[in-house]
Amino acid sequence: MIGAALLLLVASVAGKLAGVHLAGRILGWQKGEAGVIGWMLQTKALIMIIFVNVLLDKQIITPEAFTALLLMAVMSTMLTMPIVRPRLRRLASAES
Numbered sequence: 001m002i003g004a005a006l007l008l009l010v011a012s013v014a015g016k017l018a019g020v021h022l023a024g025r026i027l028g029w030q031k032g033e034a035g036v037i038g039w040m041l042q043t044k045a046l047i048m049i050i051f052v053n054v055l056l057d058k059q060i061i062t063p064e065a066f067t068a069l070l071l072m073a074v075m076s077t078m079l080t081m082p083i084v085r086p087r088l089r090r091l092a093s094a095e096s
Contacts (some may be wrong), residue, residue, distance in 0.1 A: 001063055005071035012076055026094045032094070036087050042080045045073035 017038040024034030049067060056066045 001068050004070070005070040005075065008072035012045065012072055013042060013079070016061050025052060030091075032087060032091050033034040036084055036091065039080055039084045039087070045076040048073040066091075 014096065019036045020038035020041065023029075052061065052066050052069045052073075055061045056063065061069070065070070
């Protein structure tokens with residue numbers, strides 16, 4: 001189950017970062033902005049807790065899948081600030 005949660009975590013993080021990176025290139029964002037936004041999107045995984053609760057209640061997913069998705073949501077949210085804080089400092093120092 002931990003392995004599934006880690007695989008879901010990697011897929012979730014990579015998908016958000018890749019999508020925002022592509023958008024940043026298309027829109028001409030400053031270097032580093034897309035990464036910060038991509039990492040801030042990781043907090044959206046908290047909404048997944050509500051979503052997977054509904055799926056579990058409707059018996060669409062198994063309790064094991066629920067646990068893996070719940071762990072992924074919590075882990076991706078916990079990664080946000082330790083990764084974003086130094087990136088924001090670099091962006092701020094680059095602007096000054």
